[in-house]
Amino acid sequence: MLTINVTSVYVDDQAKALAFYTDVLGFVKKTDVPAGGARWLTVVSPAHPDGVELLLEPTGHPAAQVYKEALVADGIPFTSFAVEDAQAEYERLSAAGVKFVQEPTDLGPVVTAVFDDTCGNLIQIAAEKG
Template identity: 60%
Template sequence: MQIIVTSLFVDDQDKALKFYSETLGFVKKHDVPAGEFRWITVVSPDNQNGTELLLEPNDNPAAKDYQKQLLEQGIPATMFGVTDVHKEYKRLLKHGVTFTMEPTEMGDHTLAVFDDTCGNLIQIIERK
């Protein structure tokens, strides 16, 4: 069994697609109509056949509440691995990304947390 798609609730699919592709550097894999919304997935540029991240609309009241509670409590909605957190932190700052936690060493890991502008906090982590 493999994880092929994982979802992330977003408050605006167009805004999310722009942020995740243009700012973070993911590659759009799918963008197809799905009722009043779209099935939009992005993938890592270096593993385009790997796990897809579904930018799922938070139109459901339960989804909105879940997303809001995570954000208010400062809990990242998901985590992305990077090879160098400090380098990625500097790159994202240049793109205007707001961090809620600067690169911080925790044992064998260095992590940082930023706001994705779509209702989520995202953690990036470097494993040593």
């Protein structure tokens, strides 16, 4: 059986991304290892410190930059994070200065919202309705 242990989000600046993903979003740094001119830099949910790691991967390859820009231009989130309550998380993050491009929207089985991660990506939060 396959298990996801690391997934990536391309970031323009690893230090800026680490500050945003930890200080603003609330993730915690898991791994920080030099890797050439960059770092193998991951964060995890404090609720699941041994869970899936999010690699804050530098946008080094030219195709990665074009890909990120195309997603943002089309309003497509790079990835999605699960939350218990999308409205409450929207309010918490908005109060912390996070800029949302989509307010909480009821899509039937889920409520989603989309924000700018300040690192070149749109990120979706989603809460399943019970």
